[in-house]
Amino acid sequence: VKGKPIVISTWDFGIAANKEAWKVLSANGRALDAVEQGVKVAEADLNNPTVGKGGYPDRDGFVTLDACIMDEFGNCGSVAFLQNIAHPISVARMVMEKTPHVMLVGDGALQFALQNGFSEDNLLIPSSEKAWKEWLKEKNYKPVMNIENKSFSTERLPGNQYNHDTIGMLALDAAGNLSGACTTSGMAFKMHGRVGDSPIIGAGLYVDNEIGGATSTGVGEEVIRTVGSFLVVELMRQGYSPEAACKEAVNRIIKKKPETAKEIQVGFLALNKNGEYGSYALQKGFSYALCNSEKQDLLVKGKHIY
Numbered sequence: 001v002k003g004k005p006i007v008i009s010t011w012d013f014g015i016a017a018n019k020e021a022w023k024v025l026s027a028n029g030r031a032l033d034a035v036e037q038g039v040k041v042a043e044a045d046l047n048n049p050t051v052g053k054g055g056y057p058d059r060d061g062f063v064t065l066d067a068c069i070m071d072e073f074g075n076c077g078s079v080a081f082l083q084n085i086a087h088p089i090s091v092a093r094m095v096m097e098k099t100p101h102v103m104l105v106g107d108g109a110l111q112f113a114l115q116n117g118f119s120e121d122n123l124l125i126p127s128s129e130k131a132w133k134e135w136l137k138e139k140n141y142k143p144v145m146n147i148e149n150k151s152f153s154t155e156r157l158p159g160n161q162y163n164h165d166t167i168g169m170l171a172l173d174a175a176g177n178l179s180g181a182c183t184t185s186g187m188a189f190k191m192h193g194r195v196g197d198s199p200i201i202g203a204g205l206y207v208d209n210e211i212g213g214a215t216s217t218g219v220g221e222e223v224i225r226t227v228g229s230f231l232v233v234e235l236m237r238q239g240y241s242p243e244a245a246c247k248e249a250v251n252r253i254i255k256k257k258p259e260t261a262k263e264i265q266v267g268f269l270a271l272n273k274n275g276e277y278g279s280y281a282l283q284k285g286f287s288y289a290l291c292n293s294e295k296q297d298l299l300v301k302g303k304h305i306y
């Protein structure tokens, strides 16, 4: 069938992640394995200051990670406010597969990871620590739009800039099954204990194997408020195309908080059961990467409202 397998993911760094996911998909592997393997590339990338190791810390200097994963059966697993573990997505998958729960947070999530073969790692690398110390001079928390793509360069951001980088990935495998994954270190210099949308099933990620999947990036508070990814999937169920569904979810954010919406970035990405995909963002500058049998690593610029 045309349209599968396919994998899409947020931002320019999705290109490298998709390549890894494609290894699984092109070998007729399961979408769940593809998304886990794919986003691990972003988690391991030290030049990416907001996913996994190398991520910017919170305002107290702690790198705290959020991640979730969802499969074709509606199983899901999530970790939030997890510290010292380099691959939160794999812990989230283990929560899904080895516990009766969906979500583990903080020290409980860490203890679970350590009991299951993960080892502790210092996630605060010198360049991120330097950026944090720079930030401490003014302590001004203000998310900067589309900083995600700038982070792709090797030059680190000065400490008085923020960034919100998340990788959200959706895949449809050769068997026609959908899965998704989302992982982040959240908003740079957030309050200690802050959890964003990325580990919240329905907000940062949602997959319904009958319909499609959606994921989000940007200021998580607005996505949680609107249960964004669930909304996108439900709109696709009502017949919206992936792009139209993402646009409607973006509109919902504008309707709820018109003033805030002008100042921030939020982007949605969606993939339906037929392998059709689309995106929409509040602001220009949101990009995503796509990989299928015809187009490898194509970068698609998302549509936007402002």
Ligand code: SD4
Pocket: 148, 163, 164, 165, 166, 184, 185, 186, 187, 195, 196, 197, 198, 216, 217, 218, 219, 220, 221
């Ligand atoms: C958060 N949504 O923690 C994440 C950040 C993000 O691109 O997506 N950045 O709110």
